[in-house]
Amino acid sequence: MKTCTFIDFMQALKPWLNDDYIKQARFDDKGNFTLTFVDGGQKVYQVDDCTAAQVKDAVELMKKNGVPVLK
Numbered sequence: 001m002k003t004c005t006f007i008d009f010m011q012a013l014k015p016w017l018n019d020d021y022i023k024q025a026r027f028d029d030k031g032n033f034t035l036t037f038v039d040g041g042q043k044v045y046q047v048d049d050c051t052a053a054q055v056k057d058a059v060e061l062m063k064k065n066g067v068p069v070l071k
Contacts, residue, residue, distance in 0.1 A: 006050040017065040025062050026070045027055060
């Protein structure tokens, strides 16, 4: 698991924001984001400085780009 700031997480997320690379995303109330890729790989990010509004924004951005988001 990689611990990062919300800004760092969003920067890391941008290149993968499409449904051709990310199979699904999952998040929890502790700020953990798990990205599952179409090749079976996973990356888990612990975002340590995000607010509920920022989590909502990140989820909406992923959904807008065709990435299924589970909670």
